Amino acid sequence: MTPPRAPAVVQDRVLPRPPSVLATGLKLPEVRWALAALVLFLLGWGLQLSGAPAPLWWSLYLACYATGGWEPALAGLRALREKTLDVDLLMIVAAIAAASIGQVFDGALLIVIFATSGALEVVVTQRTADSVDSLLNLAPEQATLLHGDGTTTTVASRELEPGERILVRPGERIGGDGTVVDGTSEVDQQAITGESVPVVRGVGDEVLSGTVNGTGTLTVQVTRPASASVIARIATLVEEASETKARTQLFIEKVEQTYSFGVVVATLLVLAVPMLFFGHAFEDALLRAIVFMIVASPCAVVLSTMPPLLASIANAGRHGVLVKSATVMEGIGRTTVVAFDKTGTLTEGAPEVTDIGPMTGHGADTVLALAAAVEHYSEHPLGRAIVRAAAERGLPLQEVTGFRALPGLGVVGRVDGSTVTVERGAADSSTTGTLVQVRRDGSLIGTITLTDRLRPDAPAAVRAAAGLTGAPAVLLTGDNPAAAATVAERTGIGTVHASLLPPDKVALVTGLEARGERVLLVGDGINDAPALAAASTGAAMGRRGSDLALDTADVIIVRDELGSVANLVRLSRRARRYVIANLAVAATVITVLVTWDLVATLPLALAVAGHEGSTVLVALNGARLLRRSAWEA
Incomplete structure (x- = not known):
């Protein structure tokens, strides 16, 4: 009689998945305020376009100001109290100035952009913190x-x-x-x-x-x-790396202090100088100052940066890659070295039978069939791979009695009157895999070699990544040197680091970063999370990735398609080129309009038209990155 299936060994390695980003975000007040501001803005815009009475859509825009602008305003005032200026405060002032001369739409748009970006940053930070906490639950x-x-x-x-x-x-x-x-x-x-x-x-x-x-x-x-413990050290490494990781700032963030201070000072001068030295009336000077602030406000600069990056994020998402922020998208193009984890990244994390070595007088099918018959009752990954290989060859599973697991050794059972033992060995340099010995009544009848299954797209992905960066790809793995060397040989990876614990991976990544490299690391496991946080860009495999890796990483490759890495780097580089072109256009328009306002009289309607025209132009140019060709080229 065939014995009942052995009880499954508990292997719940994956942490319980925390709530989605949306669910996490909705618990945060910053996100609720940003969503409210967006809804109010869209309602107001819709009413304005439909020809509704002005007081109605004006009221919605002003409500948008209040819901989305109070936190940036408070942050700006706090910065001002510490004798610093930031773009948040400048945006609020520009939005109010726009409303004061009837351009309430422009101000509301600025409010929504800044409220949304701030909310997204809060969500990502909170998700990482929650995931680090849940990591500690891995220990019983x-x-x-x-x-x-x-x-x-x-x-x-x-x-x-x-x-x-x-x-x-x-x-x-x-x-x-x-x-x-x-x-x-x-x-x-x-x-x-x-x-x-x-x-x-x-x-x-x-x-x-x-x-x-x-x-x-x-x-x-x-x-x-x-x-x-190692788990506690991993959590600490993730937190420290996330806090100290050098943040690649967008252009507007790099010049924030200088630009904000310059605009404020210049606006005050435009207001005061005509009255003090040229006898202009206060109303005329105030109108000129308001026009100046409108044309000098960084709407076009903000939209020079954001649409290309957001369009790139949308394009990548359509192709199964989630990029968590515009800052990340901008930085990906600066990658100089791509590093890969092995198990679950370049490989599928599941062993497969790659060779059967029968002894004299025994056939390969006989060896595999006997091993599969006994391993049918085992929950071990090697046993499942052997059973799968037998099924692929169409070999029937014979009846087994007296099944027993041999802790640390393998399994044993009686098949057709003979005692069949499957002893699981270890990987070594001669087999470059895991060697399993199959014995019948104590005599060795053959061996089965199993290796971790390589992803079909891994070699091409490694070549493409190395070709883009001009530097050989790097392999970082906790697996043994023989397994690592085999994968490196089959994928063309030039540098191999094996038998690494999480702190070792962090040390190697930070060492590369210290030498001036910008590392894009692709991984999937809890053991990869600290290094993902330490790298300039961390990319996690979406299907197998642990929650900690997914939340720590800057990029999630949802479909586990490794070829997406090279496409993403190319797309980011193209987005940077669009950003530079947009900034040149925006700066030119701002310079022309500001000069016109200072040396002559710039009509308000023309100021708004020029300002809005440049804003629309750079936005449309950035939207070109939504095209499929931007990803595939």
């Missing part, structure tokens, strides 16, 4: 403390002290970093180290908090307190 809340007399008690994992011993049963998460002092099992460490298959852990081997025990029972002596 409780552990089984083993006393000297053999009795056990359940304690909080955070209270474990170095020197204490814990009992880890099959399927449980390990409660603390430590060393195995008794037992043998296979431990799934992929979430922490990135190793593609569970690794055998026996007496003297180190195990990490939050990793998943296999079918054996382990006694672990704790070596670090919870606050110093």
